[in-house]
Amino acid sequence: DATPKFSNEVGSGCSSLGRYVMVGKGSKFKKSIRLRGLDKTNCLAETRGILIHSAGKVTRFSGDREYIPIGSESRGCFTVSRDCVTKVMEIYRGASKHRPVMIFAKYK
Known part of the structure; x- marks a missing residue:
């Protein structure tokens, strides 16, 4: 089934939809940003360690999109x-505690 699955559950391996705010640099990847979920659909994002980070598969993708889902990876x-x-990372560095950067993840 090619329909994407979304979940807020710990251990689901799924992305969550909703509003996020950037809360700091991630530690798992050299260039990454930690996210905090602001909605019921993603309120466990920080606990789950959800980040924005690069992936080789996306970098090698020869299309015009900046993001592609890569499944459980x-x-x-x-x-x-x-x-x-x-x-x-540049956008995050330009943010402040009084003016955080918000991201909205939606499907279709």
Whole structure:
């Protein structure tokens, strides 16, 4: 079944939909941003260790999109190209506690 699955459950390996705020640099990947979910659909994102980080498969993708789902390999994280994660890091560095960066994940 090609229909994407979304979940907020710990151990689901799925991404969650809803509003997020960038809360810091991730520690698992050199260039990554930790996310905090702001909705019931993603409130466990920080506990689950959900990040925005790059993935080789996305970087090698020869299309015009910056993001492609890569299934269970992402473990719920938002995987982007190396260039895109560099842009995300720049945006995060320009943010402040009083003006955080919000992200909205939706499907269709």
